[in-house]
Amino acid sequence: MSTDHAQVAVVTGANKGIGREITRQLAQRGLVVYLGARDEQRGRAAERDLRAEGHDVRFLQLDVTDAESVSRAAKRLDSEVGTVRVLVNNAGIGGPMHPPSQTPADQVRTVYETNVFGVITVTNALLPLLRRSGSARIVNVSSVVGSLTAAAENVDPSGVHPPGAFPTMLSYATSKSALNAVTLTYANELRGTGILVNAASPGFVATDINFHHGVLTVEEGARVPVLLATLPDNGPTGTFLGENGTAEGQVLPW
Ligand SMILES: NC(=O)c1ccc[n+]([C@@H]2O[C@H](COP(=O)([O-])OP(=O)(O)OC[C@H]3O[C@@H](n4cnc5c(N)ncnc54)[C@H](OP(=O)(O)O)[C@@H]3O)[C@@H](O)[C@H]2O)c1
Incomplete structure (x- = not known):
């Protein structure tokens, strides 16, 4: 399949869950989508399924915590397509959802490696290819639990948690707060370059990360x-x- 005219997207953590569905929906819109997955077997299985639906989806070995894997992926993209229009930093882990008093610092570090440092590693590796597009999009898949405003008000604007019960899990929530800050920092640096950088909160989606307790489908979450x-x-x-179920979505407070 030729990429001569098609635009290219890269989605991290795309072998299952929301990332896999983002991959499908972008491919449905005519993009060639590189399906990032850290595990070859899981990535190839997802690639096979989506290709069987007729989509130009290509497995890309990509462990966001492994600088060599990210560098190899960037080199492959450079030689195969040269330009990337869309990067979706979707890969994420939950880790133990404990409050601060019960969270050893090492647990926080582990979650940040994927949810924060992984995003920075991948974004910097792909930025030269995104810049070449002249009109690129970076989407960081965050969460409403990362909203500092919501935490300060102890109110979940998405309505998933009752007022006065904003979740207090240290590692995951603060990793998404950090990711939000990272998003704004890139957005500001890249203003005027044609690269739009935004954060997305997919809603509470039934996936492995929450043992399928979420209430939305992956189609809705994507x-x-x-x-x-x-x-x-x-x-x-x-x-x-x-x-939030509307066509335009809900602008969330940082
Ligand atoms: N589900 C929700 O309600 C919800 C709400 C808000 C935000 N989010 C965010 O949405 C994103 C997707 O989550 P999900 O719900 O779809 O969870 P999921 O089904 O557990 O999928 C997570 C994906 O990330 C991948 N991943 C984890 N560590 C990775 C690494 N080091 N390198 C590359 N890929 C890695 C996983 O790969 P493996 O299969 O190899 O583990 C998997 O493909 C995450 O950023 C999550 O924080 C989810």
Whole structure:
């Protein structure tokens, strides 16, 4: 399949869950999608399934915590396609969802390796290819639990948690707060370059990360990330958009 005219997207953590569905929805819109997965078997299985549906989806070995894996992936993309239009930093881990008093610092470090440092490693490795597109989109898959405003008010604007019960899990929530800060920092650096950088909150989606306790489907969870990945050139940058069942999504407070 030729990539001569098709635009290229890269999705991390795309072998299952929301990332796999983002991959499918971007491919449905005609993009060639590199399906990032750290494990070859799981990645190839997802690639096979999505290709069987007729999509141009290509397994890309990519462990976001492994600098060599990221560098190899960037080199392969450089030689195969040269330009990347869309990067969706979706790979993420939950880790033990404990409150601060019960969380050893090492647990926080482990979650940050994937949810924060992994995003920085992948983004910096792919930025030269994104810049070449002249009109690129970076979407960081965050979570409403990373909202510092919501934490300060102890109110979940998405309504998943009752007022006064904003979740207190240290590693995961603060990794997403850090990711939000990372998102804004890139958005500001890249203003005027044609690269729009935004954070997405997919909603509470039934996937492995929450043992399928989520209430939304992956199709619903992929909607806002795909919306941000396919923004027009005059679309926003430096915004935090969440799923709320409306066509335009809900702008969330940082
Ligand atoms: N589900 C929700 O309710 C919800 C809500 C808010 C935000 N999110 C965010 O949405 C994103 C996707 O989560 P999900 O719900 O779809 O969870 P999931 O089904 O557990 O999928 C997570 C994906 O990330 C991959 N991954 C983990 N560590 C990786 C690494 N080091 N390198 C590359 N890939 C890695 C996993 O690969 P393996 O299969 O190899 O483990 C898997 O493909 C995450 O960033 C999550 O924080 C989810």
